[in-house]
Amino acid sequence: MALPIRRRPRASGTGPGVVGPARVDRRTKTLTKRLQPGDVAVIDHADLDKVSADALVTVRPAAVVNASASISGRYPNLGPQILIDAGIPVLDDAGPEAMTLIDGDPVRLDGPELWSGERHVATGTLLDAETVRAQMHDARAGLAVQIEAFATNTMEFIRKERDLLLDGVGVPPITTDLDGRHCLIVVRGYHYREDLEALRPYIREYRPVLVGVDGGADAILEAGHRPDLIVGDMDSVSDRALRCGAEIVVHAYRDGRAPGLARVEALGITPVVFPAAGTSEDVAMLLADDSGAELIVAVGTHVTLVEFLDKGRDGQASTFLTRLRVGGKLVDAKGVSQLYRARIPGRLLVTMLLVGMLALFAALASTPAGQVWLQVFAARWDDVWTAITGIVT
Incomplete structure (x- = not known):
């Protein structure tokens, strides 16, 4: 399935494809701090993770060029699918030549080819949903190896930090x-x-x-x-x-x-x-x-x-x-x-009740019918109060 590529206005002679200034950094999280919408992000990030992909999507680059394999097959990492779902073209496994670009160089992504002016920079694989799905399926087979490595690293960490973990030393x-x-x-x-x-x-x-x-x-x-x-x-x-x-x-x-x-x-x-x-x-x-x-x-x-x-x-x-x-x-x-459900303090409930009663009193006092009702209420309250004081005395 072909990935739809967003096209931008370009100068004469630049050729077809996605065009933008290159922003180059081996550390994706560092690059996203200065990346602007419409830039072409050039990274060197094997097994692109979800956090890094989310950061890239937030900036909305015109395309992402990865010098390394975004899915190496070690495990089913989540980043490439996020970029594809966001509609961002991804040129994958472009090789170390992609990192030779200078920050700000105008580049053009034409299918699997990366160009800077008339210079051919690199050739990679243009990812689409079907390619990512197939690679993720194959990567799931690598989970067992990664779990074993995870267990080995866990034991190594216990040996190094036993006192810190157990006693807070x-x-x-x-x-x-x-x-x-x-x-x-x-x-x-x-x-x-x-x-x-x-x-x-x-x-x-x-x-x-x-x-x-x-x-x-x-x-x-x-x-x-x-x-x-x-x-x-x-x-x-x-x-x-x-x-x-x-x-x-x-x-x-x-x-x-x-x-x-x-x-x-x-x-x-x-x-x-x-x-x-x-x-x-x-x-x-x-x-x-x-x-x-x-x-x-x-x-x-x-x-x-x-x-x-x-x-x-x-x-x-x-x-x-x-x-x-x-x-x-x-x-x-x-x-x-x-x-969690927010609890309403008792004093706040009392305050709300008093405010409601004052608002009701003000509304009644401002109309003729309300004034009559208040007079009737006052007379009834006077009768009740007289009866109570008579019983007590």
């Missing part, structure tokens, strides 16, 4: 008070916008400690809140979020190296450093658990096995074990939004 003290409170950890991952919107009543009533994991801090700000704590390696969080007044915890490698530390200190902020293996969202959960949080609500994190594998990191085994560590404290945002 190495968790640094923080000034943010989490003891006995709810903690909402936001990762800019799966459906984070929808989950944050659904949790507005919960946030308003329970006032949880808001923890942003890297770019999750910006997600909290975009939702109209302010993070209390920002945890991560600081590679995808904005300076605006870092300056918002939240406490900063820099996730460092186990050997103490912290690439994000210099950036935070350059802003005049003294952060807490947390050396640990695994991902930054693991660090945030371990920190919340060790600091005495009563409940940990996770937004945008991984839940299913495919989501763990779709992240594309061997270290996802740490995420699995961290969830076992925090145990019954951890609740997914969707579970909270489905089970």
Whole structure:
């Protein structure tokens, strides 16, 4: 099935196809920060994951050129299908030649061919729904191998971080008070916008400690809140979020190296450093658990096995074990939004009743018929009050 290609006005002699300026970056999440609608995104992303694909769709590029295979066959990753469903042309497995383009070069995608002016840059495979469906079917056969690798990585992580997982050894003290409170950890991952919107009543009533994991801090700000704590390696969080007044915890490698530390200190902020293996969202959960949080609500994190594998990191085994560590404290945002019902405080009900009675009195007093009714009511009330005082005295 042929994929419909959107055509844009072009200069004479450029030939048919999708035309736009190339935006080149090996890191997809870095590229999406400067990508504009109508640009051609040139990436080098094997097994394109759902989060990266969602970020690309949000920007609406004219096309995506991937130097690597968007579906390698290791497991059924979710990203390519998202781009195809959004109607974005994808030139797949274009090879390393695609990465030789210079940012801003005008490029033309003509079927499986990528051109820059008169220069032929690369040849790939133009993905369509049928191709993706066939590749995903074949990739499901690789799940068994990936599960075995996942189990191996899990055992390796247990050997490295046994003391941290079992006894909390190495968790640094923080000034943010989490003891006995709810903690909402936001990762800019799966459906984070929808989950944050659904949790507005919960946030308003329970006032949880808001923890942003890297770019999750910006997600909290975009939702109209302010993070209390920002945890991560600081590679995808904005300076605006870092300056918002939240406490900063820099996730460092186990050997103490912290690439994000210099950036935070350059802003005049003294952060807490947390050396640990695994991902930054693991660090945030371990920190919340060790600091005495009563409940940990996770937004945008991984839940299913495919989501763990779709992240594309061997270290996802740490995420699995961290969830076992925090145990019954951890609740997914969707579970909270489905089970939570906003409670109306009693004083609010009394206030609403009084306001309603005042409004009714004002409406009756403003009409002749209402005034007569109020006079009758006053006379009846006087009779009742006289009878009550007579019985008491």
